[in-house]
Amino acid sequence: MIIQPSFFTRWVSLSPRILISLLLVPVAAGLLGLILPAFGWLPALGENTINLRGFAAFFHTPGWTNMLGLSFFTSFISTLFAVILSILILGNYFNSRLLGHIQRILGPILVIPHAAAAIAIGFLIAPSGLIMRLFSPWLSGAELPPDVLLPNDPYGLSIILGLTLKELPFILLMALAAMQQNEIKQLINRQYKMALSLGYYPFTAFCKAVLPSLYPFMRLPIYAILAYSSASIEIPLILGPNSPPTLAVAVMQWFNDVDLSLRIKASAGALIQIALTLSVLLTWRLLEQCVKRFGFSTFTNGRRQYGDLCWKILTHTTTFLVLFFIVLALLGLVLWSFAGFWPFPNAYPDQLVSLHWNSALQQLPQTITNTVLVGITATAIALFFTLFALEAEQQHQTQLGSAASLMVYLPLLVPNVAFLFGIVWVKELLGVKAVFSAVVLGHLLFVMPYMFLSLAISYRKLDLRYAKVAASLGCSPFKVFYAVKLPQLLPPMLFSCALGLAVSFGQYLPTLLLGGGRINTLTTEAVAIASGASRRLSAVYVIIQILLPVVGFILAWLIPKLIFRPRQ
Amino acid sequence: MDNTSKLLRIENLQIYKGDTLLLSIEASVAAGEILTVMGPSGSGKSTLLSWLSGMLDPAFRASGKLLVGAQDITQTPSHLRRTALLFQDPLLFNHLSVSGNIEFGMQQGKSSSKKQRVLDALACVGLSGMEARAPKTLSGGQQARVALLRVLLNEPSVILLDEPFSKLDSQLRQATRELVFAQIRQRGLAAILVTHDQSDADAAGGRVINLSTTGADKQC
Numbered sequence: 001m002i003i004q005p006s007f008f009t010r011w012v013s014l015s016p017r018i019l020i021s022l023l024l025v026p027v028a029a030g031l032l033g034l035i036l037p038a039f040g041w042l043p044a045l046g047e048n049t050i051n052l053r054g055f056a057a058f059f060h061t062p063g064w065t066n067m068l069g070l071s072f073f074t075s076f077i078s079t080l081f082a083v084i085l086s087i088l089i090l091g092n093y094f095n096s097r098l099l100g101h102i103q104r105i106l107g108p109i110l111v112i113p114h115a116a117a118a119i120a121i122g123f124l125i126a127p128s129g130l131i132m133r134l135f136s137p138w139l140s141g142a143e144l145p146p147d148v149l150l151p152n153d154p155y156g157l158s159i160i161l162g163l164t165l166k167e168l169p170f171i172l173l174m175a176l177a178a179m180q181q182n183e184i185k186q187l188i189n190r191q192y193k194m195a196l197s198l199g200y201y202p203f204t205a206f207c208k209a210v211l212p213s214l215y216p217f218m219r220l221p222i223y224a225i226l227a228y229s230s231a232s233i234e235i236p237l238i239l240g241p242n243s244p245p246t247l248a249v250a251v252m253q254w255f256n257d258v259d260l261s262l263r264i265k266a267s268a269g270a271l272i273q274i275a276l277t278l279s280v281l282l283t284w285r286l287l288e289q290c291v292k293r294f295g296f297s298t299f300t301n302g303r304r305q306y307g308d309l310c311w312k313i314l315t316h317t318t319t320f321l322v323l324f325f326i327v328l329a330l331l332g333l334v335l336w337s338f339a340g341f342w343p344f345p346n347a348y349p350d351q352l353v354s355l356h357w358n359s360a361l362q363q364l365p366q367t368i369t370n371t372v373l374v375g376i377t378a379t380a381i382a383l384f385f386t387l388f389a390l391e392a393e394q395q396h397q398t399q400l401g402s403a404a405s406l407m408v409y410l411p412l413l414v415p416n417v418a419f420l421f422g423i424v425w426v427k428e429l430l431g432v433k434a435v436f437s438a439v440v441l442g443h444l445l446f447v448m449p450y451m452f453l454s455l456a457i458s459y460r461k462l463d464l465r466y467a468k469v470a471a472s473l474g475c476s477p478f479k480v481f482y483a484v485k486l487p488q489l490l491p492p493m494l495f496s497c498a499l500g501l502a503v504s505f506g507q508y509l510p511t512l513l514l515g516g517g518r519i520n521t522l523t524t525e526a527v528a529i530a531s532g533a534s535r536r537l538s539a540v541y542v543i544i545q546i547l548l549p550v551v552g553f554i555l556a557w558l559i560p561k562l563i564f565r566p567r568q
Numbered sequence: 569m570d571n572t573s574k575l576l577r578i579e580n581l582q583i584y585k586g587d588t589l590l591l592s593i594e595a596s597v598a599a600g601e602i603l604t605v606m607g608p609s610g611s612g613k614s615t616l617l618s619w620l621s622g623m624l625d626p627a628f629r630a631s632g633k634l635l636v637g638a639q640d641i642t643q644t645p646s647h648l649r650r651t652a653l654l655f656q657d658p659l660l661f662n663h664l665s666v667s668g669n670i671e672f673g674m675q676q677g678k679s680s681s682k683k684q685r686v687l688d689a690l691a692c693v694g695l696s697g698m699e700a701r702a703p704k705t706l707s708g709g710q711q712a713r714v715a716l717l718r719v720l721l722n723e724p725s726v727i728l729l730d731e732p733f734s735k736l737d738s739q740l741r742q743a744t745r746e747l748v749f750a751q752i753r754q755r756g757l758a759a760i761l762v763t764h765d766q767s768d769a770d771a772a773g774g775r776v777i778n779l780s781t782t783g784a785d786k787q788c
Contacts, residue, residue, distance in 0.1 A: 194653055197646060197728070198724075202647065212663045
């Protein structure tokens with residue numbers, strides 16, 4: 001296409017570079033601001049020699065092996081569980097309507113912020129939580145809450161539970177999204193039918209004929225989840241042990257310590273965190289290779305079934321348990337938020353009161369305003385750049401190269417404890433005082449990749465003939481963009497905005513660090529009161545945390561219906 | 569030939585989509601015979617194959633019986649029917665070699681004897697020495713032959729052909745067709761071929777059911 005240069009087209013061709021710089025510069029600066037202090041260079045504290053003091057201090061920390069082990073195994077095992085569960089669900093419900101129902105139930109779980117999910121799960125499994133109450137005293141015989149350390153158990157089992165429940169919907173939905181692309185859908189459907197007609201039992205047919213074609217599409221989401229969970233903060237902070245905690249949580253605590261000299265150790269720890277995340281990824285890669293090498297002969301050994309019935313029953317049971325768990329967690333939140341006096345082992349409160357809601361709603365208006373303002377600003381900026389970057393792709397008829405795509409997702413792959421603290425350090429170094437814009441920038445790093453990811457699919461699927469017809473009728477590129485393309489893109493744009501808002505609402509670490517404690521959002525408040533205070537008040541916070549993004553998605557669904565309502 | 573000696577019998581089949589009758593068929597196929605079902609797209613050819621293989625979409629409703637030999641398999645799950653499907657795409661697995669793809673179709677057995685049978689079968693269809701190749705490196709006609717071997721060495725009693733030649737050019741088409749039909753006759757399988765190409769029907773040489781006349785069991 002020949003495009004005449006105008007302000008619009010020049011701006012459009014610049015925007016991919018701006019978008020990538022907006023993501024790359026902070027991450028790069030953040031990493032730099034981490035490496036220097038990690039090797040002992042921290043002029044603000046009068047430290048300007050290069051040495052390994054930070055690493056030495058790290059390796060003298062009592063229990064540092066436990067920290068590493070906890071981070072490594074909780075992320076690896078939870079991802080493994082989530083992947084196995086996804087395969088069981090996909091395989092046993094392949095081509096069944098149940099899969100659609102499961103997708104609709106699990107979809108909304110995805111937008112629940114990690115902090116909220118962690119708090120809800122913590123309530124559920126606590127000794128005085130809803131599960132124990134349901135089975136007491138008639139089954140467990142307990143008249144008092146049992147004396148076990150749950151959540152926060154030293155083995156990280158609660159963390160594994162929390163991560164698995166949060167990762168399962170993500171992997172499942174990413175796999176389903178791949179399976180619903182026309183080409184792949186046809187291929188795997190036919191391969192499945194072919195295998196069935198050759199006598200393979202359904203689940204075995206799925207594993208031997210469909211999974212090898214499907215797994216490549218699940219690989220990146222799995223890597224993203226491994227990277228995320230090995231360095232996540234919220235879930236280990238709320239559900240994990242305290243002494244020692246996971247590496248990421250420990251690093252955060254050192255950074256936030258009043259003793260500023262701990263920053264050198266923290267920076268070294270953050271670099272070790274990056275190495276740990278890489279080693280988790282490498283171990284997964286190794287596991288893939290092993291499965292490939294030792295599992296390969298099973299493809300051609302002619303066996304038609306491997307206890308397919310057992311797997312089916314196992315899948316029914318675990319799917320039911322997962323759904324039961326989620327429903328119970330949500331129910332528990334609602335009950336706690338209205339509970340008056342609620343002695344153990346009653347499964348239902350003695351009285352329901354609106355006291356906690358009243359007091360929370362009195363405290364919260366400022367917090368909710370902050371949350372929404374930061375969210376809307378970050379989402380608007382991200383939408384602006386994402387749209388122009390995608391328009392640039394279309395005008396130049398090229399897709400973002402793989403290197404550029406990788407940069408868009410960089411903030412999601414690099415452990416965020418690692419670069420966020422570096423950003424804070426650089427910010428202090430430059431003497432930047434702005435709080436609100438720093439928080440928005442921090443959120444942008446996570447909002448933009450998700451919005452780009454979701455909007456790119458629709459933008460690249462646009463039927464370009466409309467644009468060509470409009471151009472042939474004399475419309476300028478700008479007019480084609482806003483009068484032809486944008487109206488066609490309204491529903492996916494709104495969906496992507498709702499996603500952006502949900503991502504922003506859920507951010508904990510960027511808000512905490514870049515806001516310097518001066519901007520509180522629902523998530524930071526919820527985490528702050530989760531550890532102590534009142535379980536009832538926490539429940540109210542978590543419910544509002546869940547409802548806020550849901551409102552966004554409802555609006556995204558409703559607005560196109562109102563605008564495009566057929567006129568009578 | 570009386571009906572009892574037929575290998576495959578379709579009795580009183582009626583398939584409905586919602587409340588409208590899509591097709592209605594009564595047919596039987598002897599061992600080594602190839603029954604051709606013709607019709608334009610939308611006439612229900614693929615739906616018929618889905619029913620035969622036990623994979624009818626829940627949007628359709630069917631009444632009637634399907635018998636293989638004396639056995640009623642109308643309610644038997646797909647994987648226990650021994651009715652193998654051959655699609656127009658070869659659908660070979662890229663993660664397996666040519667011989668791996670064929671072994672995928674074979675029953676469980678001793679690995680060494682399986683390997684030998686694969687080699688013999690490959691030689692039969694002019695693909696000697698191709699066993700270790702990746703399917704992607706084969707030509708379209710070669711891939712079609714490998715897909716055929718995968719189905720044949722599965723030793724099904726019935727073979728269902730879903731326009732298996734439509735993606736091949738005319739020269740290749742004729743050769744592949746002859747090979748497939750010869751193998752079916754030689755192995756005494758009952759075959760149902762779905763196609764919209766008259767030359768396929770002529771080459772099959774068996775009876776032809778034309779679906780465009782909605783359900784009439786017309787003989788040619």
